[in-house]
Amino acid sequence: DAKTTQPPSMDCAEGRAANLPCNHSTISGNEYVYWYRQIHSQGPQYIIHGLKNNETNEMASLIITEDRKSSTLILPHATLRDTAVYYCIVRVANGNEKLTFGTGTRLTIIP
Amino acid sequence: GAVVSQHPSWVICKSGTSVKIECRSLDFQATTMFWYRQFPKQSLMLMATSNEGSKATYEQGVEKDKFLINHASLTLSTLTVTSAHPEDSSFYICSASHSGVLYNEQFFGPGTRLTVL
Numbered sequence: 001d002a003k004t005t006q007p008p009s010m011d012c013a014e015g016r017a018a019n020l021p022c023n024h025s026t027i028s029g030n031e032y033v034y035w036y037r038q039i040h041s042q043g044p045q046y047i048i049h050g051l052k053n054n055e056t057n058e059m060a061s062l063i064i065t066e067d068r069k070s071s072t073l074i075l076p077h078a079t080l081r082d083t084a085v086y087y088c089i090v091r092v093a094n095g096n097e098k099l100t101f102g103t104g105t106r107l108t109i110i111p
Numbered sequence: 112g113a114v115v116s117q118h119p120s121w122v123i124c125k126s127g128t129s130v131k132i133e134c135r136s137l138d139f140q141a142t143t144m145f146w147y148r149q150f151p152k153q154s155l156m157l158m159a160t161s162n163e164g165s166k167a168t169y170e171q172g173v174e175k176d177k178f179l180i181n182h183a184s185l186t187l188s189t190l191t192v193t194s195a196h197p198e199d200s201s202f203y204i205c206s207a208s209h210s211g212v213l214y215n216e217q218f219f220g221p222g223t224r225l226t227v228l
Contacts, residue, residue: 036219043115043204043219044155087154098145099206099217101155 004088009106018075020105022088025069032093033064033071037084038104044087047073051093083109114138115207117220124195125228132190132223134205140185141207145217146178149202161188195227 005023012018024033034049048055048062050071055062061074075082087104091097114137124130134144143162147155159180161167167180179191188207192199202224206217 038155041202041222041224043117043206043222046216046218049216098157098160100157101147103154 004090004102006086006088006102006105008103009108011108011110012075012078014080014109014111015077018078018082018107018109020073020075020086020088020107021070022073023070024088024090027068027090030092031090033062033068034089034091034099035060035062035073036087036089036099036101037082038087039081039084044101047086049093078107078109080109080111083107113209113216113218115141115205115218115220117203117205117223119223120221121224121226123226123228126196127194129191129193130195130225132192132203132205132225134188134190134207134220136186136207136218139207139209141188141209142185143208144182144188145206145208146180146188146190147204147206149204149222155204158190192225195225197227200225200227 032049032051035047036044038044048057048060050062064071085104085106087101089099116135118133146158148158149155157170158173159167159169161180161182163182163185169175177193182188202222204222206219208217
């Protein structure tokens, strides 16, 4: 799996959009960008994934640059419950392939 | 759908004893399950990959004789920590890959916190 680089921590005011960046400059053509988050003392939760087009679901939006070397996860209206560690992972789109977790970004939503 | 459970959610045991942790996919069949370990303030580290009906594949540095994995059915995998010691105290998390329409994703259990005294 290609490596990713994320800022170690970020703060965001409640109600504002949280934009979490991720660099993956060595991503391969068949690798997707996946985002998971882990709330304290819980298992990781899948958020979203994409290949090259922007994606949106009920949780978040994923913006991938045209060269696919970086992406941004957007939580449109952050709430206190969004406080968690967010992991950006790149891998082929096969659930049987392992996920390699980096250090992630610790997002703190401030009231 | 796509719910994964773990049992127990926490366990405290004495040094030298063995502990079994169960991971179940409740509403889907999982051909592959993964076991992770997470120490405080650290990221998840993959321990092993488990395929139904076959031997698990362990990551480098993980002792297969100490961490026994059994994946006897498409909905159940177990991790047994044998002769546990205090350094084995950690948060153990399993995940399962969906063999159906959600085949691209892995779904994680809530984790099991093991404390070895």
